[in-house]
Structures are given as structure tokens and as C-alpha cells.
Amino acid sequence: MAELAEAATCVLLRDGRSGVEVLLLRRSAAQRAFPGAWVFPGGQVDPADRVRPEAARRAAVRETREESGIELEEDTLVPWSCWTPPAQAPRRFRTWFFLAEAPPGQAARVDGRESVEHAWLTPAAALARHAAGDMVLLPPTWTTLGELSGHRSAAGILNAARARPPAIFTSALSRDERGRFLLVTAEGGAPYRLRLDGLPWRREAAGEAPPPP
Template sequence: MPGTQQTQFQHEAVPTRDAATVMLVRDGVTGIEIFLLRRVKGMPFAGGATVFPGGGVDATDAAATVTWAGPPDTWWAGRLGTDTETARALVLAAIRETFEECGVLLAGPTPDSVVANTTQYAEERQELESRKITFGRFLEDEGLVVRTDLLRPWSHWITPVGEPRRYDTRFFIAVAPEGQSADGATTEADEVIWQTPSAAIDQWCAGGSMLMPPTWSQLTALSEYRSVAEILEATPDIPAILPQIVMDGERIRVGFPGQDGYYRSGGPLPF
């Protein structure tokens, strides 16, 4: 911005925690739609923000022994830019968090099937969210195979240095399975909605929601696709993006690739 000096906002870096976020998509009447939830206000991280389902990797994700259908963990490690153990934990966390936060389960009784209706697992879903049972135990008890082939790696964002909670987050794409219904039956969401990427951005521009830079960036990228089929054909590069918190005059801003479009849009700032 002319006439102002931008300086990096210096703070001691706290360690990052691996996390996984899933952009659940479907074809709608006016284009692709994405499942979004508004986090409960007052939560320690991103309270009140509109986000995709997701969360931190749990220790039990890395330790889980599951029946795995899809690319091997070596393939996932290559695409996610990490080791096989971390890649496996990230993929399982993505599938677990999607089930916990919106009731969509990317798993089935066989390697080529998907559960048709997840309401039968409502009690187990609550127990998973409250950490009374592990995801691995749930899958084993129900005889389910995780369908990692239904996930696509998409992007990689790291929370800026200076934030009190920091996540090293991989974003995935998944198509909503036929017959399953995404819902808001989670303690972490105030509201859920299916929206086109453009509608979600327009709502934010009008002050009706709060989008953090990674969420806005993913919505902006996905708004270029006309159908789910086009998304699934894409193989995006996945560089690690580490935004920088900077002082722009008296305002705190976040510097990241594509930031000009974010600030030109006129939506509310995340800080």
C-alpha cells in the first residue's frame, strides 16, 4: 500500500501440528457446490470462521491398523511431500474428521463400495468426536475398508509464525458419496451449508461470513472449475505455503500468494 511501511510481525514460532482438511464437493444446478461449516465462536482456533471440515492429526491416526483401499502410503507420501507414516496419518485424519464433522464416511464393507447411509453409526460418531473410541477400532468393529482412493491431495498451508496455535495442514478433495448426507451434527459448528465457491466468496465480501486466507484461496481456485469431473482430472502442484503476518501501517495483514485479490475483495480481515 503506497505511503505505508510493511514489516514482518515477529513472534517466537510455536511448533506446528499436522492437520487435514477435506473439501467435500458435489455437482449442483449452477455449478460445483462445496460443504462449509461455520465454527462455533469462542473456539481457540478460527472461532466464528467459515471453513471446510477438518482438524488436527490424532496420535491414534498414526497408530491405527486399518484395511486400506487406494494408492499405497508411498504414493501419498510423494504427493504430500512427507514420510509414509505421516502421510498415512494425514489421510486417516482426513477421513476421520470428515465423518466426525459432517457424517460423511469414505469407507465401505469392500474395497470397491461405500457405506450407503451413515446414520446407523450416529452413536459411534459421537464417541469418536469425544475420543471415547478410536477411528481404527470403529472401522475394525464395523468391518469397514477406508476408501483412500476417494480422496485427492490438493494444497498445503501452514499457519503463520506469530499465531498461538499453528497447523501444518494438507487440503484434500472428496466427492460426496451417493446416498450419504452431510450435516452439522457436531459440537464444533454453528451452521453448515452447501454453496458454490462464488456464492461463498460473495457472502464474505458482503460481510456475512469470515474466510481466512487458506479458505478464500481454495474457494477462489475451485471457482474456476465447471464440474466435479474437471476437479478430479486436475493434478495441482502442492507447494507448502507459509503466509507471513505483517504490519501494514497500523493494521495487521497476512501476506500470501494471491493476497491482492483477497484484500481487493472488500471482505472483513481475519485479524
């Protein structure tokens, strides 16, 4: 089992013409972790960032600046969720997801090395591109986009996040007669399966919890 490291990511929000939009970055195909995937700005927590989750907040601000060029204040980030990856993952990052409204007047940009493209999309548009095979997403990104797709404004999403504790997810890869799936358990909630064996991905009920991380 790969060592479990700490990471953080920031879901940048803005109000667009078609509704609330999120910033997604396409990782370079040369990257060791998640090559070619569309992700939110984020990265590993540095030793200097400690202590968690304050460390994750600092890491999210730093990585957002480095990966997208957008400067954020730490106190504007609102915790949304935390994901622990499957034991089978070759590189394991327990990742805190934060929400923040993009400051006005700041344009996103990519460095051309770690990330090679960026896009502001509504969550529904990003999910549709993934379902059509035009955008590679990771399960936590896919799930987060689905959770945000029912909201009409950035302020509405942030208010919802402030009104509840962060969702804590644990996941495990598995297979059955129908193919490969991710078994996900939310702390205090019922587990579910996320089917990964074809597009579009499908979420279905499950009756068992994954093993502890």
C-alpha cells in the same frame, strides 16, 4: 512461537444446479480455534494417524465423518495443497487440503457443538458472502475457494488435482503503510500479498518471500 502441529481438511465437492458446490461448516463461537469461521471439515492429526501425508489423509477421513457425518474412503481423497501458518499465530497447524467428491445419498449434518451450521455453496457464492461481511473465512479457505471457482464440475476439479503436485504454501503476517496483509509464498512460485485490512480481501504481487517456518 507456538508449536507447529499437523492437521488435515477435506474439501467435499458435488455438482449442483448452479455449478460445482463445496461443503462449508460454521464453527461454534465457543470453539477455541477459529470460533464462528466457516471451514471445510477437518482437524488435527492424531498420533495414531502417522505417517505424514498418509496420516493427514486418515485424519481428513476421520474428521469429515465426525464433523459432517459423511463417510469417505481414503483412496478417494486427492491432495490439493498444504499450508504452513504464520509464526505469530497463537495455534499453528500445518494443514493438508484434500479434495473428494461427496458420495451420493449421504446427507451432511453437524454435531451442534464443534460446528453449528452447514451449507453447500458454489465457491463464488461463498466468496461473495465473505466479501459482503456475511461469512467469516480463513485465508487458506478463501484462497482454496478462489482456486476452485473457475471449474464447472467436481470431476473437472479432481482431474486437475490429479494432474499436478499439491501446492505448498508458507505464510507470514505483516504490515505496511496501507495496513495488515498476509504474505504468501507458493513453493516454486512468486510470493503475493493477501490484503486483510478490509473487505473484500485483495490479492496483489509482492517482491519478498516470508521467513521459513
